[in-house]
Amino acid sequence: xxxxxxxxxxxxxxxxxxxxxxxxxxxxxxxxxxxxxxxxxxxxxxxxxxxxxxxxxxxxxxxxxxxxxxxxxxxxxxxxxxxxxxxxxxxxxxxxxxxxxxxxxxxxxxxxxxxxxxxxxxxxxxxxxxxxxxxxxxxxxxxxxxxxxxxxxxxxxxxxxxxxxxxxxxxxxxxxxxxxxxxxxxxxxxxxxxxxxxxxxxxxxxxxxxxxxxxxxxxxxxxxxxxxxxxxxxxxxxxxxxxxxxxxxxxxxxxxxxxxxxxxxxxxxxxxxxxxxxxxxxxxxxxxxxxxxxxxxxxxxxxxxxxxxxxxxxxxxxxxxxxxxxxxxxxxxxxxxxxxxxxxxxxxxxxxxxxxxxxxxxxxxxxxxxxxx
Amino acid sequence: xxxxxxxxxxxxxxxxxxxxxxxxxxxxxxxxxxxxxxxxxxxxxxxxxxxxxxxxxxxxxxxxxxxxxxxxxxxxxxxxxxxxxxxxxxxxxxxxxxxxxxxxxxxxxxxxxxxxxxxxxxxxxxxxxxxxxxxxxxxxxxxxxxxxxxxxxxxxxxxxxxxxxxxxxxxxxxxxxxxxxxxxxxxxxxxxxxxxxxxxxxxxxxxxxxxxxxxxxxxxxxxxxxxxxxxxxxxxxxxxxxxxxxxxxxxxxxxxxxxxxxxxxxxxxxxxxxxxxxxxxxxxxxxxxxxxxxxxxxxxxxxxxxxxxxxxxxxxxxxxxxxxxxxxxxxxxxxxxxxxxxxxxxxxxxxxxxxxxxxxxxxxxxxxxxxxxxxxxxxxxxxxxxxxxxxxxxxxxxxxxxxxxxxxxxxxxxxxxxxxxxxxxxxxxxxxxxxxxxxxxxxxxxxxxxxxxxxxxxxxxxxxxxxxxxxxxxxxxxxxxxxxxxxxxx
Numbered sequence: 099x100x101x102x103x104x105x106x107x108x109x110x111x112x113x114x115x116x117x118x119x120x121x122x123x124x125x126x127x128x129x130x131x132x133x134x135x136x137x138x139x140x141x142x143x144x145x146x147x148x149x150x151x152x153x154x155x156x157x158x159x160x161x162x163x164x165x166x167x168x169x170x171x172x173x174x175x176x177x178x179x180x181x182x183x184x185x186x187x188x189x190x191x192x193x194x195x196x197x198x199x200x201x202x203x204x205x206x207x208x209x210x211x212x213x214x215x216x217x218x219x220x221x222x223x224x225x226x227x228x229x230x231x232x233x234x235x236x237x238x239x240x241x242x243x244x245x246x247x248x249x250x251x252x253x254x255x256x257x258x259x260x261x262x263x264x265x266x267x268x269x270x271x272x273x274x275x276x277x278x279x280x281x282x283x284x285x286x287x288x289x290x291x292x293x294x295x296x297x298x299x300x301x302x303x304x305x306x307x308x309x310x311x312x313x314x315x316x317x318x319x320x321x322x323x324x325x326x327x328x329x330x331x332x333x334x335x336x337x338x339x340x341x342x343x344x345x346x347x348x349x350x351x352x353x354x355x356x357x358x359x360x361x362x363x364x365x366x367x368x369x370x371x372x373x374x375x376x377x378x379x380x381x382x383x384x385x386x387x388x389x390x391x392x393x394x395x396x397x398x399x400x401x402x403x404x405x406x407x408x409x410x411x412x413x414x415x416x417x418x419x420x421x422x423x424x425x426x427x428x429x430x431x432x433x434x435x436x437x438x439x440x441x442x443x444x445x446x447x448x449x450x451x452x453x454x455x456x457x458x459x460x461x462x463x464x465x466x467x468x469x470x471x
Numbered sequence: 472x473x474x475x476x477x478x479x480x481x482x483x484x485x486x487x488x489x490x491x492x493x494x495x496x497x498x499x500x501x502x503x504x505x506x507x508x509x510x511x512x513x514x515x516x517x518x519x520x521x522x523x524x525x526x527x528x529x530x531x532x533x534x535x536x537x538x539x540x541x542x543x544x545x546x547x548x549x550x551x552x553x554x555x556x557x558x559x560x561x562x563x564x565x566x567x568x569x570x571x572x573x574x575x576x577x578x579x580x581x582x583x584x585x586x587x588x589x590x591x592x593x594x595x596x597x598x599x600x601x602x603x604x605x606x607x608x609x610x611x612x613x614x615x616x617x618x619x620x621x622x623x624x625x626x627x628x629x630x631x632x633x634x635x636x637x638x639x640x641x642x643x644x645x646x647x648x649x650x651x652x653x654x655x656x657x658x659x660x661x662x663x664x665x666x667x668x669x670x671x672x673x674x675x676x677x678x679x680x681x682x683x684x685x686x687x688x689x690x691x692x693x694x695x696x697x698x699x700x701x702x703x704x705x706x707x708x709x710x711x712x713x714x715x716x717x718x719x720x721x722x723x724x725x726x727x728x729x730x731x732x733x734x735x736x737x738x739x740x741x742x743x744x745x746x747x748x749x750x751x752x753x754x755x756x757x758x759x760x761x762x763x764x765x766x767x768x769x770x771x772x773x774x775x776x777x778x779x780x781x782x783x784x785x786x787x788x789x790x791x792x793x794x795x796x797x798x799x800x801x802x803x804x805x806x807x808x809x810x811x812x813x814x815x816x817x818x819x820x821x822x823x824x825x826x827x828x829x830x831x832x833x834x835x836x837x838x839x840x841x842x843x844x845x846x847x848x849x850x851x852x853x854x855x856x857x858x859x860x861x862x863x864x865x866x867x868x869x870x871x872x873x874x875x876x877x878x879x880x881x882x883x884x885x886x887x888x889x890x891x892x893x894x895x896x897x898x899x900x901x902x903x904x905x906x907x908x909x910x911x912x913x914x915x916x917x918x919x920x921x922x923x924x925x926x927x928x929x930x931x932x933x934x935x936x937x938x939x940x941x942x943x944x945x946x947x948x949x950x951x952x953x954x955x956x957x958x959x960x961x
Contacts (some may be wrong), residue, residue, distance in 0.1 A: 150917050186803070
């Protein structure tokens with residue numbers, strides 16, 4: 099009640115509180131109704147909570163059935179998602195079997211394919227079987243070697259998951275493991291020695307891979323000196339061929355390794371198709387059979403924007419180096435450790451026993467291998 | 472430190488509750504609108520949360536406001552700490568000590584905070600136990616009820632399997648220095664736990680009690696003592712150490728890593744299976760990102776499993792291929808199915824929350840909506856598996872399909888048979904719970920009118936009271952002698 103109205107307050111009003119501009123009153127009937135309303139409110143929220151608990155209990159009575167339903171729906175969800183992706187990107191159903199093969203026709207990279215906007219993805223083939231155990235892919239960086247070998251591993255993995263794969267046709271033999279040895283940029287950040295990481299990953303592969311494994315090697319021995327690296331890569335490939343027997347895709351910039359094809363019967367050379375035009379190069383991103391004796395490093399440097407003067411000087415030096423390779427030993431002017439390179443070429447077959455030599459019609463005996471030089 | 476006799480009754484209560492907790496748990500003690508931390512907990516908490524350290528008398532203290540608690544608790548869990556939540560169990564009355572007790576203990580591997588959980592990832596608690604040159608590993612996702620165990624032969628495989636599972640927390644026997652040394656290098660959030668809990672006899676007892684079974688052979692655990700030890704420890708840790716309700720963990724599955732195509736951590740990372748190698752790359756620049764067209768978070772989690780644990784049995788692979796082919800060839804069914812699934816949402820985690828007691832009325836509504844889709848889904852699947860479905864329109868040419876050794880329908884039929892509609896649960900929730908209930912459980916507004924007579928009566932009484940007030944106000948309004956605004960119910 100405001101002060102002006104105070105004289106009109108009926109007698110049965112009880113003063114409750116005095117405030118700045120008047121007084122508050124309450125009547126007995128108001129008081130009674132207040133507690134009635136509050137009581138009903140309290141009763142109703144309590145009842146609601148109890149009812150909620152009851153409904154929840156009831157629903158949980160079917161917990162097991164709902165969990166089974168959810169598990170089945172989760173799996174169907176994935177299967178439908180596989181189908182949706184297959185429709186959107188024209189995947190095909192791989193043939194899976196116990197055979198020792200990995201054959202992919204016109205395979206595409208599942209991730210890059212979806213992210214490339216302008217460029218059309220160039221499909222590639224993979225053929226690993228009883229005759230081809232190791233595919234050695236040479237060519238410069240940037241040309242798509244790494245993409246190619248990763249793609250092969252991804253498609254093999256997808257086939258094992260039950261998904262269709264981005265390829266025209268494929269036959270995937272069951273694998274026990276996929277091993278990878280790929281650049282160590284992320285380990286650098288952790289402060290580990292790149293070369294140590296590289297070698298421990300390689301050791302893991304050599305010790306644990308079986309004839310049923312797929313091994314992906316992206317450059318070996320980059321973290322050490324050229325000849326250390328080349329020698330290691332050479333002997334690792336020999337070991338994979340003669341001892342381990344795992345299907346292997348090996349991308350390397352050591353084009354010297356292409357010589358191994360003459361020594362190891364189940365190794366094939368591949369390279370990235372390149373079109374040379376007026377000293378310019380275009381990578382076609384198509385993997386084709388055959389080795390390469392050029393590394394295109396200087397052309398790549400030019401593509402990357404290295405100053406012209408540096409490029410010209412590098413060409414000059416390269417010319418000298420290549421010439422020097424043709425000159426007989428002893429007359430080399432360049433600080434090229436030529437003897438090692440030559441020795442490597444003259445290397446006999448590995449001392450390890452070739453597990454497959456007796457079975458393979460293409461198997462070259464150590465004597466034959468040396469005579470090929 | 473003050474002895475108990477010198478403490479106020481409330482601080483004595485604090486000391487009693489704190490003394491019953493696992494040593495490494497921070498106690499969040501509810502005091503009105505705040506959770507307070509005292510003593511050493513206050514020092515640790517103030518530093519981790521970057522809040523002011525104050526004093527209550529001589530006792531170090533820091534506090535976080537109740538309404539913002541989840542964010543702070545999240546920080547503590549991220550830092551690898553356990554958090555015990557102590558609530559007031561009754562209304563405060565002047566001059567009396569309020570009854571308080573710990574309602575739950577949260578840990579990095581067992582929390583339910585939606586903001587910290589990635590919907591498409593499991594949040595695993597793992598246990599590792601070494602016995603007779605074998606390692607037992609068990610993992611549980613409390614948010615979904617998923618519980619698995621395995622045994623591995625050596626350290627390398629153990630680390631590989633753990634890296635694949637990526638647990639948020641790992642428990643191991645406290646006395647096992649070798650395990651600690653091994654795990655320390657690759658994992659954080661290690662929680663050492665009592666040795667005897669892992670012992671095969673204890674673990675067997677724990678598991679038999681939990682699953683209410685006489686033997687564990689049905690779970691494939693016969694002679695798997697290392698796996699049994701790890702699995703038993705998981706249940707013991709959840710129920711005894713963290714005092715959690717684990718009723719929704721209704722089964723345990725044993726698997727062999729060699730049943731699958733093995734992908735070690737290096738390979739998963741380098742091939743960019745689950746995430747891109749570089750942090751700043753777009754999230755879909757990995758195989759999972761390119762293939763994730765799932766309609767529900769539970770499907771997304773399953774896809775991650777399938778990609779990191781591909782099959783090695785040609786028959787099982789062909790069963791999946793068969794189902795994919797059925798879907799791919801029947802565009803109508805595929806589209807319908809994916810649309811229907813979207814409404815189902817995350818049934819697994821909804822059930823997880825409801826059964827652990829942290830669920831609210833909105834979870835019941837989500838459960839109803841999810842279950843309501845089932846009959847339509849069942850009919851879509853029946854149509855899909857019907858022999859005529861091959862004639863459906865298809866954008867894939869027949870030429871791309873190799874003839875399959877198994878029937879394409881086998882897996883779809885098997886999975887369809889595991890789906891139950893539960894119309895009684897749907898109708899109960901529909902009759903009881905309003906369509907858009909509030910998050911709070913104790914403020915009303917949850918239950919529909921007409922569901923319960925006693926509730927209707929109480930609500931009628933409230934309405935009557937308010938009507939009565941309205942009637943009281945109106946004649947006096949008209950008389951003009953007193954200002955009506957002075958009449959209120961309070």
